Amino acid sequence: MLGILLVTIAEFLFGQSLQQELVALLGIVIIIIGILLAMTGYISLSILRLFRFLISDEDKKK
Numbered sequence: 073m074l075g076i077l078l079v080t081i082a083e084f085l086f087g088q089s090l091q092q093e094l095v096a097l098l099g100i101v102i103i104i105i106g107i108l109l110a111m112t113g114y115i116s117l118s119i120l121r122l123f124r125f126l127i128s129d130e131d132k133k134k
Contacts, residue, residue: 075102 078099086092 075099075104075106078102 076099079096082092082095082099086095
């Protein structure tokens with residue numbers, strides 16, 4: 073959300089300048105980092121859920 077806010081601020085508060093581009097670039101970098109962290113968390117949760125399913129399945133067979 074912070075990245076989207078920075079891009080929006082750069083669009084409407086600054087005029088056409090290098091400062092506008094740098095703030096927008098920083099916002100995009102923050103957005104990309106957020107997406108990567110969210111993907112990592114989601115994949116980790118999926119893998120842990122799969123392990124939990126496999127482990128609990130083995131306990132039921134015993």
